[in-house]
Amino acid sequence: MISGLHVQYYFICHRKLWLYSKNLGFEAEDEKVIDGSLLHDRAYKNADRKELLIDQSFKIDVIDGDYVREVKLSSKMTEADKYQLLFYLYQLKKRGLNKKGLVSYTKEKRTEEVILTDADERKLDEIEKAINEILQSEKIPKRLKKPYCRQCAYYDFCYISEGGDT
Ligand code: SF4
Structure with missing residues (x-):
């Protein structure tokens, strides 16, 4: 099953996506994953946070009821981040849950709202293919x-x- 990370790597580098799918040498980025969880813990300190496990495959953070949230260190990969979040929103919609998204960039202290549109859904179908x-x-x-x-x-x-x- 395709995950949000696959979608992100699709935008970053097709070769990275291919190598990741073959489980080849992923040690160096494990540290970033750990950093990411610490970032999440800090960012969600005062939020009403719930973690949803989708099809036993990937987890989505849902906060304050209406929003799915992603926290990023910086906005260098905005398109990749945006589509990763849109992918989560689409997966939830397919399961009957309509949510909006928030991407927070901690370095820039900036948060963007992300809304899933029909055009995004069509694009995500193409991306998945x-x-x-x-x-x-x-x-x-x-x-x-x-x-x-x-x-x-x-x-x-x-x-x-x-x-x-x-
Ligand atoms: S180093 Fe990473 S981003 Fe660069 S070509 Fe290789 S897999 Fe792609």
């Missing part, structure tokens, strides 16, 4: 040359073990 095609492909997608490659858990795999700069 595209993700499945990438996951089923036997061929590893091309590597990117992006500034965030250096922070990626697969940097060594992409740029050291494979060598070269192309």
Whole structure:
């Protein structure tokens, strides 16, 4: 089953998505996941928070009744963050729960409201199809040359073990 992380990686890098789906070398990002949970705990201190487990597959934080919330360190990956949250809203809608989203960027002290539209739903259907095609492909997608490659858990795999700069 596709998770919110698959959707996020789809926007960041198709190769990362493919490698993640094969469970290849994910240690470096585990720390970020732990940081993320600490961030969540701090951000939700005074909120009425409930965690929903969807199909035993992924968890969604629902706060203050109407909102699903994501907390991010900075707004560098806004499209990826937005679609990850939209994906959660769509999954809840499919299960009869209509919610709105909030993405909070702690460094910028900024929160954005995210509303799921019909157009978003159509786009998410296309994204889900595209993700499945990438996951089923036997061929590893091309590597990117992006500034965030250096922070990626697969940097060594992409740029050291494979060598070269192309
Ligand atoms: S290092 Fe760059 S190319 Fe390789 S998986 Fe990560 S983001 Fe993609």
